[in-house]
Amino acid sequence: MANILAVDDSASMRQMVTFTLQGAGHKVTLADDGKQALDIAQRQSFDLVITDVNMPVMDGLTLTRELRKLPSFKFAPILVLTTEAGPEKKQEGRAAGATGWLIKPFNPDQLLATVKKVLG
Numbered sequence: 001m002a003n004i005l006a007v008d009d010s011a012s013m014r015q016m017v018t019f020t021l022q023g024a025g026h027k028v029t030l031a032d033d034g035k036q037a038l039d040i041a042q043r044q045s046f047d048l049v050i051t052d053v054n055m056p057v058m059d060g061l062t063l064t065r066e067l068r069k070l071p072s073f074k075f076a077p078i079l080v081l082t083t084e085a086g087p088e089k090k091q092e093g094r095a096a097g098a099t100g101w102l103i104k105p106f107n108p109d110q111l112l113a114t115v116k117k118v119l120g
Helices: 011-023 034-041 060-068 087-096 108-119
Strands: 003-007 027-031 048-051 078-082 100-103
Touching: 003 011, 003 034, 011 027, 011 108, 027 034, 034 048, 034 060, 048 060, 048 108, 060 078, 060 087, 078 108, 100 108
Parallel strands: 003 027, 003 048, 048 078, 078 100
Antiparallel strands: none
16 A cells, blocks of 8 residues: 655644555555655656645645656656636645645545546
8 A cells, every 4th residue: 555645734624634544455655734745756756646735834736846856756646636716726736746636625535536646
């Protein structure tokens, strides 16, 4: 199963994402914001990153842009899991290097299907 970095400033959202992913056998590492996630990612590689957009310290799109600069994350899938549903924000996410976009509240089956799809 995959080694996944999940980033969200909401403790309850981190808990729901962890419950869903671990239930499918994935290993999950958590971060509270983009800066903390970037610090972790600079020391460890992951098969997939799932990030929120709106977070303190460093938002998810800035995190995505910074991760794409790291060789180990140049081609790693990065999914955005957010309440932002507007086409302009999604376009901004694509330009930042996001692989996919999921809207909160998420459906656990949809999250797992998307994770499976992007991991190949």
